[in-house]
Amino acid sequence: MLKEIFIGLSTNQMLTAAAKKYGLKLGAQNVVAGTNVEETIKSIRELNALGISCTVDNLGEFVFEREEALKAKDSILEVIEAIHENGVDAHISLKPTQIGLDIDYDFCYENLKEIVAAASKYDMHINLDMEDYGHVQPSYDLLETLLEEYSNVGTVIQSYFYRAQEDIEKHKDLRLRIVKGAYKEPVEYAYQTREEIDANFVQLIEYHLLNGKFTSIATHDHNIINHVIDFVEEHNISREKFEFQMLYGFRKDMQVDLAKRGYKFCTYVPFGDDWYGYFMRRLAERPQNLNLVIKQVFNKRTNTAIGLFAGAYALGRLTAKKK
Incomplete structure (x- = not known):
């Protein structure tokens, strides 16, 4: 029920528009690293100082x-240059949909190729x-074509899809991020229960740790993280072959703790003002994430209007007042 509500909120155009306008008042700074490149680089520096690397999402x-x-x-190319400089x-x-996949496949590919080529230089x-x-x-078709010319590209495996095992076996020689999945998918294509998704998630992680090139394990679930730690020790898997990933603003103490313990850690760093749909899907993926953010906010004693029902209501009220 909660997942369906959050997915519905993520596609609400009125709330998305209001979030762009009132984001900072609603605490967007707690889940978004910056609204521009300069702010984002500053956030990355702060994380790097803690021994944490970053993956940046415009x-x-x-x-x-x-x-x-x-x-x-152009914004992504600007970030690439800023990271290098x-x-x-x-x-x-x-x-891919951000750079044109829903407009024209070839148009999207040319945009993507330009980005990959620019990054390849560095x-x-x-x-x-x-x-x-x-x-x-x-998206996999785009990837396969890029791999004919470039080696600095990887992708994501979503564990709620039935096809995930086939996809991970096909792409085992790539750097892969393994996630649970954050969209509402029909039973024809995807597992529906948390138990099924979690079980497949762990199975995929173990497969790629044993057979793959490099594994990014994207989860806030400490039980799964502890399982992975035990698994890699049992199988003598080098810490150089994997990293843990979490979202910016989520479980900060655990992010720092894992980095201090010598595990590779990467924070997913989103920036820009189009944050609302992104945040809703993070909660749809795992509604418990809401509690993680609330704890972060209240621990910092901010004046944030947080919470998704509360946030959605506040956004609606702000929009209504302007009419």
Whole structure:
């Protein structure tokens, strides 16, 4: 029920528009590293100082206008240059729909190729994020074509899809981020229960740790993290072959603790003002994430209007007052 509500909120255009306008008043700074490149680089430096690397996401997806897709591409290229010029430890994550996949496949590929080529000059990794089921195969097609020419690209395996095991076996020689999945998918394509998704998540992680190139384990679940730690010790897997990943603003103490214990750690760093849909899907993926953010906010004694029902209500009220 909660997942369906959060997914519904994530696609609400009125709330998305209001979130862009009132984001800082609603505590967006707690889940977004910055609204521009300069702020984002500052956030990356702070994380790097704690022994944490970053993957940077220019927020936005499901773009249907060429001008908007080109603007997103230019913004990503700007971030690549900024990462290089400032010498910070970071790479790029991006969604194909943000740079034109829903407009024209070839148009999207040319934009993506330009980004990957720019990053390749600096030996910088590009992670091709996966989206809803209808975009999964076209995204893999983009990846396969890129791999004919470039080696600095990897992708994501979503454990709620039945096809995930086949996909991870096919792409085992790539750097892969393994996630649970954050979109609402029909039973024809995806597991529906948390137990099924978690079980497949762990199975995929173990497979790639044993057989793959490099594994990014994206979870806030301490039980799964502890399981992975036990698994790699049992199988003598080098810490150089994997990293843990969490979202910016979530379980900060645990992020720092894992880095201090000598595990590779990477924080997913979103920036920009298009944060609302992103945040809703993080809560849809695991509603418990709401509690994690509330704890972070209240521990800092901020004046944030937090919580998704409360946040959605506040956004609606702010919008209504302007009418």
